[in-house]
């Protein structure tokens with residue numbers, strides 16, 4: 001079988017940290033053939049580091065879509081251009097892996113879903129946290145009914161002082177918002193996927209810009225308050241149609257102990273589950289809580305066993321799993337793990353939190 005041919009639009013941080021290294025391990029199945037970045041030196045470096053012999057660089061995504069004989073493209077640009085590029089790519093006959101969030105608003109995300117349906121081209125969103133070992137184990141437990149009915153969840157996306165200082169993360173026009181759309185999107189996606197519930201009824205939210213002028217102590221170095229245009233934290237309360245509720249906490253900078261990111265707490269009628277450890281480094285694990293024989297119990301897996309990603313040496317990376325699942329879908333028509341309809345619901349809820357924060361009103365679906 002011929003290898004899949006892949007193109008990349010945006011050759012910055014996430015391309016180099018996640019997608020290129022993951023695909024480099026899958027060279028027997030797919031080749032990295034075309035690279036595009038507004039900054040030509042980035043596309044040239046990506047081609048040199050990861051490109052197959054004969055790989056090409058393009059100055060514009062339109063040129064790549066018109067000329068590069070690729071089966072699928074990766075959209076790895078700032079949030080504002082996800083929809084425009086993904087729509088153009090599917091219309092040009094390419095399948096699309098789009099970085100998160102799907103888009104900066106519902107209208108743009110709906111356009112992507114509609115074009116995917118019209119063209120029959122596959123569209124997925126890069127929620128790699130679903131591919132962590134702890135997430136996979138918890139998802140199995142949830143689907144097996146081990147937690148019973150899950151009626152309360154907390155989606156955690158809280159950093160104490162970790163405002164991203166590269167790229168355009170604090171630029172409202174380019175990103176659509178701050179920590180809510182940047183990291184809140186991962187935690188909410190995990191919560192809804194684990195609950196198997198994508199039907200929101202009501203959203204109330206509040207956002208803050210309280211620490212923007214206090215850049216000291218940031219783990220990525222001080223940010224520039226003059227160009228910090230987005231919220232520094234945002235919180236949402238979501239009631240689902242079946243009555244379950246989700247509390248979403250997101251922040252890049254908050255005076256709080258024990259920050260937690262890409263992490264979920266689930267409370268069900270039979271048991272609860274808490275994601276613990278260092279999720280962002282694939283070292284997360286689950287602590288279950290339940291009652292048995294009249295005693296409250298906590299259970300957790302032995303670290304280092306059963307696929308729990310604890311030691312670096314045997315830790316399968318979430319990005320590698322994401323890449324494998326995408327190639328399975330392209331090559332063998334395996335079902336998408338992250339379906340665009342689900343990512344659209346995440347986008348809808350995040351937009352509703354921003355609307356509620358701006359208007360002071362609840363948003364009803």
Ligand SMILES: NC(=O)c1ccc[n+]([C@@H]2O[C@H](COP(=O)([O-])OP(=O)(O)OC[C@H]3O[C@@H](n4cnc5c(N)ncnc54)[C@H](O)[C@@H]3O)[C@@H](O)[C@H]2O)c1
Pocket residue numbers: 009010011012013014015036037038039042060061076077078079081099100101126127128166167168182
């Ligand atoms: N999945 C994750 O956990 C994760 C982590 C970080 C970033 N991201 C997402 O990845 C996307 C990019 O973030 P990043 O950290 O890589 O940013 P970045 O700034 O490091 O890289 C983006 C690249 O896109 C290029 N670019 C911008 N507009 C372009 C266009 N129209 N055509 C071609 N190239 C263009 C820029 O020159 C830059 O090199 C964002 O949507 C972000 O939310 C996801």
